[in-house]
Amino acid sequence: MTERGFAHPEALIDAAALAAALGAPDLVVIDITKSLPNENRDDRAAWRAAHIPAALFLDIDEVADRTTQLPHMLPSPEDFARMIGAFGIGNDTRVVFYDQKGMSSAARGWWMMRVFGHDRVAVLDGGLPAWRAAGLPLETGEVPPPPPVRFRASFRPELVADLARVRRGLADGDLVLVDARPAARFRAEAPEPRPGIRGGHVPGARSLPHLDLLDDACLFRPAAELRARLAQAGLDGTRPAIAMCGSGVTACAIALAAHLVGLPEVAVYDGSWTEWGGRDDTPVEIG
Template structure:
């Protein structure tokens, strides 16, 4: 299997249908985007792909969106989707790269490193004239998945509050600069505007080429360095709900830097609470 967490459209076209390859559409649209990921999947998806619903592969007992589930729930969901510990999972999304990295990161969080992201996603696949399918996928053959939980890869609000005092970790926010600076409203009603005190901003869109593929590793390193990420200080990535934060995690991995951790609740948790400090 590829050594990189990215695979090209050409690689996937050559290996589509190979035993052990599981392809997932991981699309999640924001509340202010008038689309439904599953509905769009049914209209057009890579042949043989299944839909990875990050709202379902999540903790059902919190009002925060798509939070990390327990290892037991994750294992059950993966098994039902036909993923075993021998599977190689390829994640893509309908926007190019927006939510696919969340699927890749979750696999690693639960100890499964045989996972990758389709560089450029469905837009690049379609732009190259590659085939798509419609409707629901064939039911998956149930499998057995054993999770190996890696808790050091995730942070909670208590960790971020403690970090305000120590500054031991750099919090790197993937949201657009206008949201980070409280110059644009949040897409979720009731959220305060601004950012976690002391955090840095690197909008994930600045890591993408015009065709929605990731920039080359040297350019990723340069953009990360400009945001204060050089490997000398641990990094915790954040965003709106812990989804595009994982694109920063992916970029650090591709750049040869320590991947750090993800603040799972991200701004929806921090900005939605009355007791957390905010900078603008």
């Protein structure tokens, strides 16, 4: 990965390197695909139909806070430790996340692990499409769950933003807020995939669709291109930054891109537009 100029190339792994690492006793590979509600797609069934050998499936609606109606919000550190330990992931485990689309939800896994103190985590660059393009083998059916292990979570609050933090940062004028949703949804020219959510964006937010960070093969663009696209959206490292999207998933791709090029950590607004656009006490801008 170093040929693309990344400051933190270890956050990505390519298909060939992952294929060579399969079978290592300290490695867990996870399909973390999460489709939008209006896509009517069974991600778990698609995983059963074709997955990287021995890859487990993680549904972010299950590894989540069950006390809120907001989708896949982070659980408590204690609950996350128990849930992720059930995947055979301990504090010394290497974890690789991928998704079936290329890069839509894999970065959410990378971000969640780092939120709870685990840095031995990477994303498969290009996801399952890159694996297929390399002609690498696939498996079908269920994967037997590994024995559960103990995971000790260490929460990093600086990587997570809530509604209050976003409001405070906007009021102070000391915040770059970047929205990873498609531009048409940002401008309220396309409907939100969840019913009851207003269209538009947070006043003062900048649009940076997460697909703009990727090339046609869903691989992250070289560092120089990423820096330019991030800087165009105001992410140049001079001010604190928060990424958001529809429900805190594709926003993680912005946080990962910033990490790859060596910018200061970008927090993710976990409730994102589902929370902001679903309330009646939050301002909305259209266009």
